Amino acid sequence: MLKDIKSMTLEALQEEFSALGQPRFRAGQVYRWLQQRGVSSFEEMTDLPGNLRAILREKYYISVATIEKRQISDYDNTRKYLLRLLDGEFVECVLMEYHHGLSVCISTQIGCKMGCTFCATGKSGFSRNLTASEILSEVQTVERDSGQRISNIVLMGMGEPLDNYENVMRFLSLVSSADGMNIGMRHISLSTCGLVDQIYRLADEKLQLTLSVSLHAPNDAIRSKMMPVNRKWNVETLLKACRYYADTTKRRISFEYAMIDGVNDSGACARELAGRLRGILSHVNLIPVNTVDGAAYRKSGRIQAFQAALQKYGVTATVRRTLGEDIDAACGQLRRRAETEADLSADL
Ligand code: SAH
Ligand code: SF4
DSSP: OOEEGGGOOHHHHHHHHHHTTOOHHHHHHHHHHHHTSOOSSGGGOTTSOHHHHHHHHHHEEOOOOEEEEEEEOTTTOOEEEEEEOTTSOEEEEEEEEETTEEEEEOOSEEEOSSOOTTOHHHHTOEEEEOOHHHHHHHHHHHHHHHTSOEEEEEEOSSSOGGGGHHHHHHHHHHHTOTTTTOOOGGGEEEEESOOHHHHHHHHHHTOOOEEEEEOOOSSHHHHHHHOGGGGTSOHHHHHHHHHHHHHHHOOOEEEEEEEBTTTSOSHHHHHHHHHHHTTSOEEEEEEEOOOOTTOSOOBOSOHHHHHHHHHHTTOOEEEOOOOOGGGTOSTTOOOOOTTTGGGSOOOO
16 A cells, blocks of 8 residues: 655654655655645656655655646636546635635535535535545645645635544645645635534644634524534534634634525524624624525525624624636535536536
């Protein structure tokens, strides 16, 4: 079994190299080839002696993602990528342009176990976790294709990042490392549907990343219908964890709220939401729900009114711009392509 060398931190690589009897600085060289340059073979590591490259080839593999398809939005230049991993699985990610730079929305799992009723990924079932190097390869592949430096990363693509905790933490440490892509934690957001035990764990890591919590409803009656996870950890339990997170990290939490017509968009919902968020360092992000094929719900027409109501109750709320609507690149519309590949027309 070959080992996944691109998932190794610099320290882990240094240990491997000392076990191989190699000088320590070689680990740094290899790490930079993998993390900064994103090479796909040991042959490209031209400053290594040939015998070392041969040893590495025998013991390790380099995880890469190749572009299978790419779609570019006619509206706003948002790009949706379908990437192929080494085992033939596909993963989707989205590149967005903002005034402050390029942001990439990446996936952390192939599919998702959480089954939220409004989400395309949730409907496609779960296949497997992504490794740290696969998550990193998404960023590297998209960056190379764009020809520009990526400044922000959002873990809001396919999958539940906190359900793949170790690999996601490893990815965060790789991507933010000075000898790697060096993207600071303050430029990274992680979105969760509310795995309470892992939110406590994450809080104690005291990272400077932005935590987004997909709340979508002010109470259990509504939230449990939309999100099965709410039956395990209800709104009160979740918000208690959020309060702990904000207090521990001193970072503002961003609550995601997908506005669905007649479900969670009433004035009473706004009032209840504001009451529950009182005392938590937070911000609400209102998202016009994206309708997934065959869905029985519609976008709310009350988004501005809801925002105004929240503001009246003292809660700051913004309405999320939807990007890439014509290519289904918006939140919750990424799904496994193996079964639906035909409808992703090739723009390569
Ligand atoms: N699993 C994580 C991250 C991936 S989903 C989570 O649930 O937070 C990214 C975001 O898209 C979440 O806020 C999710 O609730 C939202 N989302 C899913 N389906 C959506 C839809 N149809 N319309 C709008 N937002 C959606
Ligand atoms: Fe999974 Fe997030 Fe979709 Fe829910 S919204 S099914 S947690 S990806």
